[in-house]
Amino acid sequence: MSYGIRLRVWGERACFTRPEMKVERVSYDVMTPSAARGILEAVHWKPAIRWVVDRIHVLKPIRFQSFRRNEVGAKASAATAERAMRGGTGAGLGLVVEDHRQQRATTLLVDVDYVIEAHFEQTAKAGPEDTDAKHISMFNRRAASGQCFHRPCLGTREFAADFELVPEGAPLPAGALPEEQRNRDLGWMLHDIDFANDHASRFFHARLTDGVLDVRRCLAEGLVS
Amino acid sequence: MTTNNGAGLARRHEFVLYFDVANGNPNGDPDAGNLPRLDPETNQGLVSDVALKRKVRNYVAMARPEAPGHEIYMRDGATLNNEHKRAWAAVLPDVTKADELKKLPKDEAKARELTRWMCANFWDIRAFGAVMGTSVNAGQVRGPVQLAFARSVEPILPLEISITRLAATTEADAEAKGGRTMGRKHIVPYGLYRAHGFVSAPLASHPVKGTGFSDADLGLLFEALTNMFEHDRSAARGEMATRRLVVFRHASALGNARAQDLFARVKTWRRFKGERHSPGDDRLDNAPPARGFDDYEITIDRDGLPDGIEIIEH
Numbered sequence: 084m085s086y087g088i089r090l091r092v093w094g095e096r097a098c099f100t101r102p103e104m105k106v107e108r109v110s111y112d113v114m115t116p117s118a119a120r121g122i123l124e125a126v127h128w129k130p131a132i133r134w135v136v137d138r139i140h141v142l143k144p145i146r147f148q149s150f151r152r153n154e155v156g157a158k159a160s161a162a163t164a165e166r167a168m169r170g171g172t173g174a175g176l177g178l179v180v181e182d183h184r185q186q187r188a189t190t191l192l193v194d195v196d197y198v199i200e201a202h203f204e205q206t207a208k209a210g211p212e213d214t215d216a217k218h219i220s221m222f223n224r225r226a227a228s229g230q231c232f233h234r235p236c237l238g239t240r241e242f243a244a245d246f247e248l249v250p251e252g253a254p255l256p257a258g259a260l261p262e263e264q265r266n267r268d269l270g271w272m273l274h275d276i277d278f279a280n281d282h283a284s285r286f287f288h289a290r291l292t293d294g295v296l297d298v299r300r301c302l303a304e305g306l307v308s
Numbered sequence: 309m310t311t312n313n314g315a316g317l318a319r320r321h322e323f324v325l326y327f328d329v330a331n332g333n334p335n336g337d338p339d340a341g342n343l344p345r346l347d348p349e350t351n352q353g354l355v356s357d358v359a360l361k362r363k364v365r366n367y368v369a370m371a372r373p374e375a376p377g378h379e380i381y382m383r384d385g386a387t388l389n390n391e392h393k394r395a396w397a398a399v400l401p402d403v404t405k406a407d408e409l410k411k412l413p414k415d416e417a418k419a420r421e422l423t424r425w426m427c428a429n430f431w432d433i434r435a436f437g438a439v440m441g442t443s444v445n446a447g448q449v450r451g452p453v454q455l456a457f458a459r460s461v462e463p464i465l466p467l468e469i470s471i472t473r474l475a476a477t478t479e480a481d482a483e484a485k486g487g488r489t490m491g492r493k494h495i496v497p498y499g500l501y502r503a504h505g506f507v508s509a510p511l512a513s514h515p516v517k518g519t520g521f522s523d524a525d526l527g528l529l530f531e532a533l534t535n536m537f538e539h540d541r542s543a544a545r546g547e548m549a550t551r552r553l554v555v556f557r558h559a560s561a562l563g564n565a566r567a568q569d570l571f572a573r574v575k576t577w578r579r580f581k582g583e584r585h586s587p588g589d590d591r592l593d594n595a596p597p598a599r600g601f602d603d604y605e606i607t608i609d610r611d612g613l614p615d616g617i618e619i620i621e622h
Contacts, residue, residue: 095456095457095459096457148349150345151337152338152356153338154358159381159426159438159439161419161440164425164426165418165422168422168425176381177379177380177382177383178381178382178383188339228563229565229567229568229569230562230563231508231562232508232510232511233511234508234567240450240454241356241357241358241454241456243504245566245568246566247566
């Protein structure tokens with residue numbers, strides 16, 4: 084735990100989709116630990132490390148808006164692509180979007196601002212040259228200068244995230260979360276997806292305590308699949 | 309224009325796109341009877357990321373109809389002739405052979421090969437990514453190009469225009485309504501919209517995750533963003549045009565400055581009586597609403613540009 088980092092992320096919109104409402108997407112009230120991990124990985128990640136999210140600070144009021152879009156209800160078929168590749172022709176491979184139309188509404192969060200507190204652990208893939216100091220300074224350097232592997236996003240890619248490092252020792256930005264939202268039972272929330280075990284989803288009982296989602300403390304109560 | 313085998317984009321980019329609409333509906337809201345999209349809290353107009361991407365795809369399909377490697381996967385059935393035959397063998401002669409040689413390819417390797425092939429042939433998969441219906445992870449590609457929602461600089465006022473038609477669709481209508489029917493159109497008298505975009509170079513050039521999106525592809529993206537409205541005329545859109553495209557080019561793949569700081573260098577001003585004001589300024593309270601691009605001014609702050617950042621205007 085000696086190497087903790089704090090990253091502030093914010094944006095105009097966000098959608099941390101609840102898995103039980105993913106057709107007409109409805110966002111969780113607060114960023115999930117898995118979304119926070121994805122943001123950190125967008126800045127710096129190597130197979131040698133694994134990010135662990137400790138706390139998520141909610142700095143702005145929790146507000147929702149609805150947005151309906153024309154979406155495509157079909158996926159590219161790998162079998163068709165393989166046939167086309169063997170046959171050497173791409174005819175009929177495209178998707179005519181009008182034939183696969185779905186109108187879906189998204190209940191998204193507006194004007195969000197968070198501070199992610201996290202640390203990383205070394206994985207089995209770490210080599211002798213993978214020191215903690217190397218990865219932490221790479222992350223801090225990139226985050227401080229605005230560098231990223233790819234642009235981090237707030238749940239889905241159309242909601243790009245701005246980010247800024249909260250340097251060690253610096254105070255946290257002042258929160259504007261109203262009193263009645265500071266302490267909330269958020270219910271069962273997705274913690275992360277277990278990629279080692281066939282992409283199983285793991286949930287935890289999330290609570291907002293004085294504007295902070297303390298992932299470690301909530302996790303102490305256990306994870307369910 | 310050839311397919312780009314290998315050389316993916318090496319530098320990160322961000323861009324600010326300004327476009328405007330006069331007497332048209334830039335993007336209808338299916339939840340509100342096709343009214344122009346509005347931010348309910350500020351009355352600023354919105355245009356979704358997917359609406360802009362649709363226009364980029366349509367432009368590329370139209371501008372490079374026969375170019376190898378420039379097929380469009382997410383097709384607009386009305387505009388694309390999907391029957392054109394192409395000599396794929398000339399483009400990728402080795403791929404099929406390599407596939408035949410491998411009698412029992414590993415599932416993951418096979419999936420990766422498929423993804424590669426799709427990326428090499430389809431411009432929009434290379435740019436925006438795609439989800440392939442396979443359980444293997446490599447079947448999903450993230451493209452380097454990411455667009456955010458566009459938002460109007462000032463609040464807009466959508467107008468509802470009632471129109472009549474001198475013919476009816478059905479005989480019953482013809483008898484009941486005397487052959488005339490009425491319809492509605494929603495227009496925005498004028499709106500200047502601003503959108504932000506990101507091009508993450510590692511997602512183009514990474515040996516495993518990269519889609520192979522090249523510098524030439526980036527040039528085509530900017531060409532499309534500049535010209536897409538010129539070929540998207542319709543009764544609903546009115547007059548739309550790209551007004552400004554400001555590109556920030558970083559010297560490295562990971563970037564040399566924070567995106568939010570670069571975006572803040574591009575400012576929109578409202579012009580009134582020869583002076584310029586920030587949108588929302590009190591002194592604009594009695595000003596007439598903007599009805600043309602001349603009512604706005606866009607400035608780019610080039611002072612103290614961070615090292616390794618280059619500004620390119622289109």
